[in-house]
Amino acid sequence: MALNDFRAVFLPYCLQKQPDGRYVVLNRRYKPLGFNTREHIEYEDYPICVKLKGISSATAEKLSWNCDSNTDIIYLYNDGCFPTKSPEDMKNYLKRLEILAKLKVDS
Numbered sequence: 001m002a003l004n005d006f007r008a009v010f011l012p013y014c015l016q017k018q019p020d021g022r023y024v025v026l027n028r029r030y031k032p033l034g035f036n037t038r039e040h041i042e043y044e045d046y047p048i049c050v051k052l053k054g055i056s057s058a059t060a061e062k063l064s065w066n067c068d069s070n071t072d073i074i075y076l077y078n079d080g081c082f083p084t085k086s087p088e089d090m091k092n093y094l095k096r097l098e099i100l101a102k103l104k105v106d107s
Contacts (some may be wrong), residue, residue: 007084009036012100015052015063015074022049028082051106059103064095076100 008071010026011033015023016030024043027033031041032048043049057069065077077083083093 007082011083012076012097014076015055015100019050020049022051023048023055025038026035040104042097053104055103059099064098065092065096082085 005028009031010033012025012028012033013028013030014026015028017023025030025033025048027035029035029038031037032043032046033043055071055074057071060071060074061067061069063074063076065075065081068075076094081089081092083090
């Protein structure tokens, strides 16, 4: 996967729950959004984990590209339906981002 693909670096690919219950929003390379590297990243070394209010099985199902209710890792798209593949895939991705954007961050 190219590191020069804006989507793969800057758009959310998945939400991954951490052992403490907080989430990290990751890009397609499983790096925090905006991290453009092939190097291994220790998430706890950066202030990137957030507690999201409203992540339930029902919310995960709405956010997931395949309606998976798993709250441990929520994939917003996969290689078969990535947002820039087609207008329909982008439309579906943007619907999921709309739901994600309405969640509150617990401080």
